[in-house]
Amino acid sequence: MNSRGLLGMMMALLLLAGLHGTALAKDGKQGNKGAKISFRETEHDFGTIAEDDGAVSHTFTFKNEGKVPIVVQSVSTSCGCTASDWTKEPVLPGKEGKITARFNPLGRPHQFTKSLTVRSNGDPASVILFIRGNVTPHVKTPSEIYFYRIGAFGTKGSYHSMDKITDKGKHATELEVHNFSEKKELISLVDYPPYMSVKPETLKVRGGETGSFKIIIDGEKVPSYDYQSCKVTVKHGETSRALHYAFTLLPDFSHIKDKDKAAKAYFPHRNVDLGQRKKGKTIKYDFVVKNIGKAPLKILRAKTSCGCMLVDLDEKEIRPGGETTLHMVFNTEGYAGRTNKTIKLILNDPSQPMVTLGVTVVLE
Template identity: 30%
Template sequence: MSAKRIILLIIAAFAAFSASAQARLVFEPDTWDFGTIRESDGRVSHTFTGVNRGDKPLVILDVVTSCGCTVPEFSRQPVTPGGKTQITVTYDPMNRPGTFTKELWVYSNERKKVASITVQGNVTPREKSLEELYPVDAGGGLRLSTTLSAFSYIYQGRQVQGSIGYANASDRTVRLSLRPQDESGLLQVDAPQRIAPGQRGEINLSYLIPAGTPRYGTLRDALEVAVDGRSNGTTIVAHGIGVDARPADATQKSPRAEFSENILKFGPVKHTGPRRKLSFTLSNTGDAPLIVRAVEGEGHIATTLAPGRTVAPGDSFRAEVLLDPATQDFGVLTEHLMVVTNDPVRPMRRLRITAIIEE
């Protein structure tokens, strides 16, 4: 027998011995179904029993789960070959209605996964309180489900609608008024003027950008909520981004906007230093002219990219970002530059600009 074959046999025998010597923890069953449980009844628990089917003692080092709703309890006492150990798993159904399946991984003192166990079931939701359904206290007994209605993209000529729930938690009729603070001129609001005791309903909000008079970029409206003529500062905010309508014909030629950078870093900059500039490239990889519709920043930087800039198919435009450190506060500066184009796939892109303003 050759020396090489002898070595291979020795390695195989050693591997087989190592495998047989490894501790092996077996749970039968390894899955427990709680069935249908009620959220209002609180936590449920089940104890799994495992047997060490290996040839040497083991210690459970940890039992890992991906959710804080599932908590294991176990002993770190050594489990001899043939010996038993238990793991109690507690599941908290609070605010988790519906079906669930949670797997837990058991690790030994050798830092190896030696077993897994699973709990599952279905949670019947509890009836939520008025305060949970309408968490915003708008004053005077009026409660709201939220104060934000975000519309994402608002396409020219296409109406978008949203709603905010309300409930009168008082024992009297209240008068509701919404006082405009910031106005885009395009928001339509449908809200009751009087709300009876216990009445629930919705404040309906909608945007419509007329196709003949397009608006691009951020649309934002803020409405101060007043109940019986008084306000506690609660404000409803609606916002979205005006973009071109998507073409009805998917085969129609269209532009594609590509940016060379997503993040521009000035790094450390002296407050008394000169103005600084960085650049990025906007390219059109589509087959129709790319038009910049809106460019919005937060006031810390300026850019040479402006609305109306057209980039031909296959062409590009190199834009500059300008920073005047003397006009900035000391410390970390972060600016977000929003660019809206007529790219039908990704009409809005954001670039992040950072700097550290030093003395």
């Protein structure tokens, strides 16, 4: 290579090196001008706090380690129980800003973990902060527990559910009563249905203490299946108030050892759409009920969802392999638009003792 060519090559290399150095310098200046956000901590554990003590708060501190001011644009929280506040003015390089998280434990017992997402013009553009802890629940006072008052006494409300019971045997529940006075008082249960008994009928309770009655329902004496509701009158002195007890009575299947040999219902159509019909007219439809089991199938009750419907069965007991027809008549007077009605059946089928048939119609 001659001297002229060698000189040209060296000049080209120097030019490339100069360009590369200029680019590095520019990149360095650009990086120095950026905002950099740095938090001392991104998590805080409140430990154990009491629900009754009210809201708690913690302040997260961040520093601007960049070369331009940081502006916190928004702080979003993971739920409405967490509030936040933050430094609104620009945070200058080398200075600090704050993000304050507040958590309200009311109605939120036990462990919690909540997050706050901080968005800014800094690097990184978003930071997620976490607060956590464990809330010990509010301890209810007697006034909160026994809020339904009968004179000096209180009970846990006026409505009491016994859920599902069977038509065999006796089923018991307790009724707690709290005496809010400072002396012994008498309280009695009177006027309850014949299938119910109470022990004792009259209870003596010391002041500030709680006593209990035993409520017993004899399933064999309940007059009909499905949902039942009855009233019990509670009396203290001259004050009398009603309590309501509700339950669903179903057949007892404890005597069936082999359910494969029991009755089993099959419905070709459980829910039917009758399309459009003229309102104010009577609609009829026949449901078929088949017994595909190995014992007689008994339809113990057929109950409609309104007085506008009537049902009639050809047979209430179906032999194995047999079937019957349930005739439905729906008086649509007073109804318009899309209308849904139901028929609830109580069966001696242990696999499905309660079956609901549905009818949908558009009345125009």
